[in-house]
Amino acid sequence: MKVTVVRSGGVAGMVLTVEVDAAELDADAAAQLRGLVDACEFGDGPPSAIADGFGYEVAVERDDGTVERSRFGQGGAPPGAGALASWVIDGPYGHRRAGR
Amino acid sequence: MCATGPVGGLRHTPGVIGCRCEIAPPTLLLAVAEAGDAEVRDAALRTLLTSAALRARRSTLGPTLRRFGLSPADLAFLPAQAPDTGPENTVYDVAGGDEAALPGRRVRGTTDPPSGDTAVDEAFDGAAATAAFYREEFGRDSVDGRGLDLVSSVHFGQRYDNAFWTGDQMVYGDGGGGVFVAGGLTRALDVVAHELTHGVVQFSAGLEYRGQSGALNESFSDVFGVLVAQRAAGADAAAASWLVGEGTLEPSLGRALRSMIAPGTAYAGDDQPADMDAYADLPVDDDPRNDNGGVHVNSGIPNRAFAEAARSLGGNAWETVGPVWYEVLTRGRLSRVADFEDCAALTVAVAGERYGEGSAEQDAVRGGWEAVKVRLPVDRR
Numbered sequence A: 001m002k003v004t005v006v007r008s009g010g011v012a013g014m015v016l017t018v019e020v021d022a023a024e025l026d027a028d029a030a031a032q033l034r035g036l037v038d039a040c041e042f043g044d045g046p047p048s049a050i051a052d053g054f055g056y057e058v059a060v061e062r063d064d065g066t067v068e069r070s071r072f073g074q075g076g077a078p079p080g081a082g083a084l085a086s087w088v089i090d091g092p093y094g095h096r097r098a099g100r
Numbered sequence B: 001m002c003a004t005g006p007v008g009g010l011r012h013t014p015g016v017i018g019c020r021c022e023i024a025p026p027t028l029l030l031a032v033a034e035a036g037d038a039e040v041r042d043a044a045l046r047t048l049l050t051s052a053a054l055r056a057r058r059s060t061l062g063p064t065l066r067r068f069g070l071s072p073a074d075l076a077f078l079p080a081q082a083p084d085t086g087p088e089n090t091v092y093d094v095a096g097g098d099e100a101a102l103p104g105r106r107v108r109g110t111t112d113p114p115s116g117d118t119a120v121d122e123a124f125d126g127a128a129a130t131a132a133f134y135r136e137e138f139g140r141d142s143v144d145g146r147g148l149d150l151v152s153s154v155h156f157g158q159r160y161d162n163a164f165w166t167g168d169q170m171v172y173g174d175g176g177g178g179v180f181v182a183g184g185l186t187r188a189l190d191v192v193a194h195e196l197t198h199g200v201v202q203f204s205a206g207l208e209y210r211g212q213s214g215a216l217n218e219s220f221s222d223v224f225g226v227l228v229a230q231r232a233a234g235a236d237a238a239a240a241s242w243l244v245g246e247g248t249l250e251p252s253l254g255r256a257l258r259s260m261i262a263p264g265t266a267y268a269g270d271d272q273p274a275d276m277d278a279y280a281d282l283p284v285d286d287d288p289r290n291d292n293g294g295v296h297v298n299s300g301i302p303n304r305a306f307a308e309a310a311r312s313l314g315g316n317a318w319e320t321v322g323p324v325w326y327e328v329l330t331r332g333r334l335s336r337v338a339d340f341e342d343c344a345a346l347t348v349a350v351a352g353e354r355y356g357e358g359s360a361e362q363d364a365v366r367g368g369w370e371a372v373k374v375r376l377p378v379d380r381r
Ligand SMILES: [Zn+2]
Pocket: A010, A011, A051, A052, B194, B198, B218, B221
């Protein structure tokens, strides 16, 4: 399973892409990630209504190739999607890339 | 009941101030507003906002307004606050909380000494410097031109790499999340002024935040953001770096968020175009990669037009081209959906009205837009 989070906008206007591959994680971290993915509702949330609010896309690719996706603006995450995005972006496990 | 009508019409309806319903307790009115049908709700809400605004300064109404999906702009029908007092400047600590926790605990008010918390004191000083800039250079009374109190919240979220204007207040993360250096967001006066200028834009031209009007919204925030910082530093157009947020990024990423004079060169991966030939035609959709049609991307084009004009004229940019841009933004001639050509034509027209047709200032403004290849109305001289 791979989880990819794209975060754009903000005052920096920078596009940040962070990818976490469950196969590269230790057992504890992999279990945390699976728990967060299971708790995530993959609908879209409202876009940010404020200038310089972040925009997000969270995409989960399962080992069978199916993909679930959620897009939302800062403060508008569907249940579970914000926690998953934070874990991926702020945690130590992601591969980070700046640029569109 | 005192008044009826859609809440959206509040701003157009003078004369509700003397409403006798003011004696109803706010908690009762809130309950009525939440439980009633549309007409009852509107009347109760109108009364609540009117009476609350007379008792309290408008800045304290943020949570109440948000509850009903309103912004301070919806209170434009109220009399302006006493001009001699100036806006209050208040900083709150939201202590790692998110949107629901705003504004947080009050830690510094207008007349209080420094708090000792660097973020608090930088947010306070930045708001004060920005308000002083607008008041002293352009006679503007705070963000809304009507004395709106300045409210800032610091320590938002965990290592949060952003600062933003919510529609009624400033919010700062601590940075340190991999993009901004820790403390960088409040330290940079141009970033603080950029965000407060989003408030000025909201209360003036109201440029829609997508496509070219959104890129103009971003550009006005960058223009006045750097002008506030240039004035504070005493840097004229030649001495200024024309960088936005210099030193705020993690050094491995780059030296600044944007370069106004050389768009696309501020950090590795900076893809701002320097002229219309490189315009990024991104769709306006819900894909975050597209940035509402490139509002932070194509803003490089009007940014450079301003910087080129200011540089070619020399002197203090906030006294030469700055007043032209301010007049275009605030005097009602720039539409909410203006594009680059609309803005260019207006700046050339206003420069002519202000400094004379064919003046050096007007030529400089024209030259700025020509440098970035935005088409201008024919020069009939
Ligand atoms: Zn902005």
